[in-house]
Amino acid sequence: MNIVVPIKLVPDLVEELVIDANGARLDPTVLRLKLNEFDDHAIEQAILLKEKGAGQVTVVAPDVDGADDALYTAAAKGADRLIKLTGNWQSGVNNHALARAFANLVKTLRPEVILTGVQAHNDLDGAVGPQLAEHLGMPYVGYVSGVAVCDGKVEVRKEFPGGLIAEMEVVLPAVLGIQAAEKPPRYVPISKVRQTMKTAAIEKFPAAELEAGGAPTAIRLFQPPAGARAIMIEGDADAVATRLVEIFKERGVL
Amino acid sequence: MSQDIYVIIEHLRGQVADISYVMLAAARALANANGGKVIAVLLGHAVQPLASDLAADRVLYMEHPAFADFSSDAHQRALERLIKEHAPRAVLFGDTTMGGDVAPWLSAHLTLSLVSSCRALRVEDNALKFVSQICGGKLMAEGDLPGPTALVLMVPGGFKPEQGRSTQPPELTHIDAPALEDLRVTVKEYIEPAVGDVDIAREPVLVSIGRGIQNHDNVELAEELAKALGGVVCGSRPVIDQNWLPTTRLVGKSGKAVKPKLYLALGISGAPEHVEAIGDCEMIVAINTDTTAPIFDIAKYGAQIDMLDLLPVLTEQVAQAKG
Ligand SMILES: Cc1cc2nc3c(=O)[nH]c(=O)nc-3n(C[C@H](O)[C@H](O)[C@H](O)COP(=O)(O)OP(=O)(O)OC[C@H]3O[C@@H](n4cnc5c(N)ncnc54)[C@H](O)[C@@H]3O)c2cc1C
Ligand SMILES: Nc1ncnc2c1ncn2[C@@H]1O[C@H](COP(=O)(O)O)[C@@H](O)[C@H]1O
Numbered sequence: 385m386n387i388v389v390p391i392k393l394v395p396d397l398v399e400e401l402v403i404d405a406n407g408a409r410l411d412p413t414v415l416r417l418k419l420n421e422f423d424d425h426a427i428e429q430a431i432l433l434k435e436k437g438a439g440q441v442t443v444v445a446p447d448v449d450g451a452d453d454a455l456y457t458a459a460a461k462g463a464d465r466l467i468k469l470t471g472n473w474q475s476g477v478n479n480h481a482l483a484r485a486f487a488n489l490v491k492t493l494r495p496e497v498i499l500t501g502v503q504a505h506n507d508l509d510g511a512v513g514p515q516l517a518e519h520l521g522m523p524y525v526g527y528v529s530g531v532a533v534c535d536g537k538v539e540v541r542k543e544f545p546g547g548l549i550a551e552m553e554v555v556l557p558a559v560l561g562i563q564a565a566e567k568p569p570r571y572v573p574i575s576k577v578r579q580t581m582k583t584a585a586i587e588k589f590p591a592a593e594l595e596a597g598g599a600p601t602a603i604r605l606f607q608p609p610a611g612a613r614a615i616m617i618e619g620d621a622d623a624v625a626t627r628l629v630e631i632f633k634e635r636g637v638l
Numbered sequence: 639m640s641q642d643i644y645v646i647i648e649h650l651r652g653q654v655a656d657i658s659y660v661m662l663a664a665a666r667a668l669a670n671a672n673g674g675k676v677i678a679v680l681l682g683h684a685v686q687p688l689a690s691d692l693a694a695d696r697v698l699y700m701e702h703p704a705f706a707d708f709s710s711d712a713h714q715r716a717l718e719r720l721i722k723e724h725a726p727r728a729v730l731f732g733d734t735t736m737g738g739d740v741a742p743w744l745s746a747h748l749t750l751s752l753v754s755s756c757r758a759l760r761v762e763d764n765a766l767k768f769v770s771q772i773c774g775g776k777l778m779a780e781g782d783l784p785g786p787t788a789l790v791l792m793v794p795g796g797f798k799p800e801q802g803r804s805t806q807p808p809e810l811t812h813i814d815a816p817a818l819e820d821l822r823v824t825v826k827e828y829i830e831p832a833v834g835d836v837d838i839a840r841e842p843v844l845v846s847i848g849r850g851i852q853n854h855d856n857v858e859l860a861e862e863l864a865k866a867l868g869g870v871v872c873g874s875r876p877v878i879d880q881n882w883l884p885t886t887r888l889v890g891k892s893g894k895a896v897k898p899k900l901y902l903a904l905g906i907s908g909a910p911e912h913v914e915a916i917g918d919c920e921m922i923v924a925i926n927t928d929t930t931a932p933i934f935d936i937a938k939y940g941a942q943i944d945m946l947d948l949l950p951v952l953t954e955q956v957a958q959a960k961g
Contacts, residue, residue: 397774397907400930425879483746503738505774505909510742510752510791514710518746523711523822527735527892539826543892544650544735547831547885550707555822561739563892564879598745600753600768600788603781608771608932614924614940624941625952628923629959631939635921637843637867637900638959 385439385533387430388495389458390486392512393417393450394504403605410605412474417450419457422501428565429531430499431462437533440464442493444486448473452586453577460572460580471591478599479512485591486512487519495557497538502526502561509599517559525554526561639786641674642726646717647692648736649680650708654688657732659802661792662693664759665730666802669695671761674727678808681705681716686810693804702815707825710739712818717744719816725787728759728766733791735892741789751784754791755910759783771795774909775932794914834886836870843869844898846889848912849876850905850926850945857882859949860904866956872896874906890915904945908933 395401395410396418404411430441442465443458445451455466469485490498498520500513517524529549530541533556542550543563554560617627632638643665648655658678665676678694680686683706689697698720704712713736721729721744731737733754745752755770757778766783771793783790838844845864851857857871864871872887889896891911897918904925906912913936916922924937925945934940941948 395773397776398928401773401776403777479742480745480752506772507754508770508772508779510745510754510789511738512742514739514742515746518743524739524743525710525823526739541829542735544708545655545892547888547893548650549829549831551826551829552709553824553826558822568880598749598751600751600781600784603779606778606780608775608778608935610935612935614922614934614937616934617939617941621943621947621951624925624943624948625955628939628941628952629955631923632867632900632956633959635899638956 385433385437385497386442386493386495387433387439387497387499388442388444388490388493389423389426389430389499390444390490390512390516391423391427391454392420392482392501392504393445393448393454394420394506397505407605408603417448419450419454420501420504422503422562424569425565426499426501426562427458427461427463428567428569429562432566433497433531433533434462442467442495444469444489446473446477446482446485446591447471455586456581456584457572457577459584460577461570466584466586468586468588469591470588471594477594478509478596479507479515480509480598481594481596483512483515483519484595486516488592489589490516490520497533497556498522498559499562500559502528502563508603511561513559513561520559522558523554524559524561525552527563528560529564530566531560639725640727641672642677642724643669643674644677644679644724644726644729645694646729646731646737647678647680647688648732648734649682649685649688652685654692655732655734656799657734657792657794659693659799660794660797661730661732662802663797664792666693668728668759668761668766672727672766677726679720681713689810690807691803691805692808693802694808697808697810698813699810700813700815702818704818704821708736709821709823709825710743711821711823713740714743714747715816715818718747720813721750721787722748727785728783728788728790730790730792733793737791741791745789750787750789752789752791753783756790756792758796759790771910774907775913776930793910832884832886834884836886838870838872838887838889838896839894841870841896842899843867844872844896844900845869845902845904846872846874846906847877847904848874848906851877851882852946854880854882856946859946859953863949863953863956866953866960869900874912903933903937904949906933907931908936
């Protein structure tokens with residue numbers, strides 16, 4: 385079975401987010417990108433499926449900073465094929481353009497199952513997965529936390545609010561938006577990733593003209609206005625603990 | 639094209655989701671400003687009574703057995719036609735497990751623009767504007783709501799659900815469903831939420847841990863503090879996804895909403911999916927090494943300090959205070 389995992393790199397939220405002079409996007413010169421957390425779960429779920437039965441896992445990434453790292457790491461975890469979509473990603477890309485670019489490539493791979501991360505924290509124009517599904521004429525189910533394949537169909541666990549789960553049947557080929565893999569994404573040591581870099585090859589596929597139609601334009605980015613910020617307690621652990629105990633007493637918690 | 643604002647009513651197992659009322663309130667504010675009407679769209683099977691408290695000028699009710707459970711396939715097909723025929727100014731969906739499966743597909747299919755994570759919509763100089771919250775709550779993005787018809791995925795926070803409820807039943811119009819045979823997505827069964835030893839929604843003191851706890855062994859430190867305080871431990875999604883705490887302890891969009899007297903958030907950044915479930919807490923205290931963490935915007939007290947340093951000290955001082 386052919387499984388394709390299109391991935392996306394997103395701003396690392398641990399870093400300071402700097403808005404560029406135009407105010408419409410993050411300053412690319414100081415931006416550090418990392419693999420979208422939910423894509424990591426999608427890769428894990430793909431490899432779990434591969435381990436349960438025969439299958440080939442192909443991971444596809446846009447050719448941006450950090451893509452090689454993400455792809456080699458996926459290979460070290462068990463992905464078989466790595467593909468980079470080359471094109472002009474510099475101007476910052478929305479999910480509408482990304483989904484169209486993925487669709488052109490994914491068509492040529494003829495997958496039975498496509499796993500995407502259910503969303504990414506910088507999505508402003510909806511998730512990639514359901515758009516990709518439309519371009520490919522496939523059904524889509526997102527917020528998935530479990531996948532089992534059985535003759536021409538998949539059984540998925542879809543999450544609803546409050547912990548309710550629906551067991552659903554989806555006809556293949558299909559696109560699934562992964563919220564959480566059945567097991568926490570595995571860890572691979574850097575040494576193994578380095579080793580993989582020597583043996584694994586990254587193929588290149590040119591993305592056609594990136595079409596952004598369908599995404600909002602004329603955007604202004606800003607930090608949320610500081611509302612009623614927390615009253616900050618200064619000092620070391622002892623000082624903070626002492627003040628917190630006072631507060632707990634005042635509030636009748638203690 | 640009309641100036642009407644359509645709201646796709648989200649409901650599950652006989653109950654309208656709060657986000658539906660929030661969207662009706664947002665739609666009303668827009669409609670009042672641009673002269674359109676608020677039209678609620680209810681897709682369902684034998685759920686007509688759910689229309690009775692929707693604050694809309696009209697409810698379009700589409701009845702079909704295929705809507706008894708949520709199938710993205712059925713909803714996509716039904717709404718595709720409706721949106722094309724009516725061409726409203728905007729169509730609001732919940733940015734949820736249901737809306738998120740449908741609106742992006744429709745956007746690609748109908749080549750209509752889509753805005754997600756939308757918190758607020760407003761009219762300014764005769765133009766419709768959106769404000770979305772992205773990057774885990776660290777950034778806002780504002781822009782013109784694209785025309786002629788914009789699809790919008792709404793997150794909670796802009797309005798209170800009460801503002802979208804009405805005591806006067808709205809006018810109801812039945813509309814025909816399209817053919818919905820051979821669905822490619824079907825619900826087989828439901829797995830009810832696990833029932834744990836405690837119900838975090840009812841606990842008065844919650845010690846809540848996030849990714850800052852770093853590993854499974856450290857969870858013990860939080861357990862000890864909770865014990866000293868007479869509370870229980872709960873956590874954010876990454877902690878539950880690592881199996882460090884059972885799913886019954888998940889606070890947030892995919893878990894439970896909580897309302898304790900004290901919510902002690904340790905190593906939690908305050909992502910929107912977490913924050914939407916702690917708005918009713920009486921007091922939030924946040925401990926985080928990052929001063930820009932959005933959790934400090936909603937906490938009453940905060941400290942920029944390593945939670946792993948604080949935990950043992952605080953546990954001891956709490957134990958002493960209790961004598
Ligand atoms: C559909 C959907 C549903 C979701 N549902 C939920 C949900 O129900 N509940 C939920 O919580 N999330 C949910 N999420 C995930 C959510 O988007 C965030 O990813 C998540 O809330 C982040 O958890 P966190 O704050 O623990 O981790 P992070 O965002 O990684 O934050 C960790 C924080 O810990 C701080 N920190 C690190 N080390 C220390 C230390 N030693 N001492 C003090 N502070 C430290 C860091 O500064 C950082 O602020 C959902 C996401 C999606 C897409
Ligand atoms: N077949 C329909 N049944 C009910 N409402 C419709 C139908 N078609 C369009 N509408 C919407 O209902 C709104 C109010 O309609 P009216 O009050 O008849 O002008 C219109 O602006 C349309 O968006």
